[in-house]
Amino acid sequence: MTMQPSLTLYELAGMDPALRFSPHCWKVRMALAHKGLAAEGLPWRFTDKEAIAFSGQGLVPVLVDGGTAVADSWRIALHLETRFADRPSLFGAPEAVPLARFVNGWSDVVLIPAIARLILTDIARLLGPADEAYFRQTRERRFGAALETVVADRPAHLKALSQTLAPLRALLQGQDFIAGGAPAYADYCVFGMFMWARCASPSDILEGGGDDPVVAWRERLLDAFDGLARRAPALAA
């Protein structure tokens, strides 16, 4: 295997620098663990645009791998897969990459807004004043309402999320992981969304309990890599 390289990951953090709650950064954290790689995680805040200007854009995750900076979680996954080709594959086979990209897109396009409607105000509470102002302004523009208004009808949003998860629930009735018998990047794409909620919010976004295959799958991923995700600082009970 390739030697352990020098990797740095800029990760979104709350006012508490230990609280790393970005769904996209969690995709990368899990991908690094899958590859058996350790990265130094640097806390970054929404308004720290200068700190990552070297990457040519203003969002995390940003992975610095020696002299190379890679932004965007999907591009980071492809970078890790190519650069560390002799370590366990994130996709299993090249033919699975386009389909994993569909799962990633589904997760970003469909799950993020559904989960956001449950945790936006919890996130705002984690942030320092400058970041909270930035977060409120950008998200209130995106959702067209004050954060408190967006999250107001929690029972309806819990039900909507459960319906949104129907294709995932159907899949997990027949297999342990999205990628099949063992987890891979397609799983981390979706699991990142649940880590976002777990880290940022004291309230569970799944109400189904142990009978819900999605809950059981989430438990399996919380346990993966010696409980990497379960041990991470989080607001969840």
Added chain:
Amino acid sequence: MTMQPSLTLYELAGMDPALRFSPHCWKVRMALAHKGLAAEGLPWRFTDKEAIAFSGQGLVPVLVDGGTAVADSWRIALHLETRFADRPSLFGAPEAVPLARFVNGWSDVVLIPAIARLILTDIARLLGPADEAYFRQTRERRFGAALETVVADRPAHLKALSQTLAPLRALLQGQDFIAGGAPAYADYCVFGMFMWARCASPSDILEGGGDDPVVAWRERLLDAFDGLARRAPALAA
């Protein structure tokens, strides 16, 4: 390659036996073409339960391959992949199968109800009296209203479908097919839904025109296998 075997496919038909409109049967038709296989397509109606009782259940597609009957489009795809392993793969690699199953489930769970709200009454018009009664009863129970009520607000349903297609649209902005550079079973799962609408309804369910990557992708699949899908009898203009 294996010799051309004797294959029979029971396919849902309208009163006009040439009109084969089932989304699940279209998945299988495209899969057969991908494998370079010809099957005799037998018209079947919703109420012909006796005709397929040998398969142990009452829905099509049913594929009869020599002495073996296989029901359910997903199980038929897996059967074709194993039995005709020396012909072009429907999945590309075993690692892509679990992810193709996610696309198939997304298609069934999310797209079917979204498209049904646009074409239910068109389908009812294709059927003979016994099938129409069966169709109305089962679908009105599923949707909790008369078919005419379900389809009433067409502009809203067109908009909802377009939103539902957002993850597919995002994917197809970066690649020609769901499976990557060439179509495979994941594409046929979704394309079957559009053939359902094309065969059963005179009105297009996509309004985006040529700028919509989903429209462009549908055109590519209509052209696949020498225009197999484009040449099929259909109500579409």
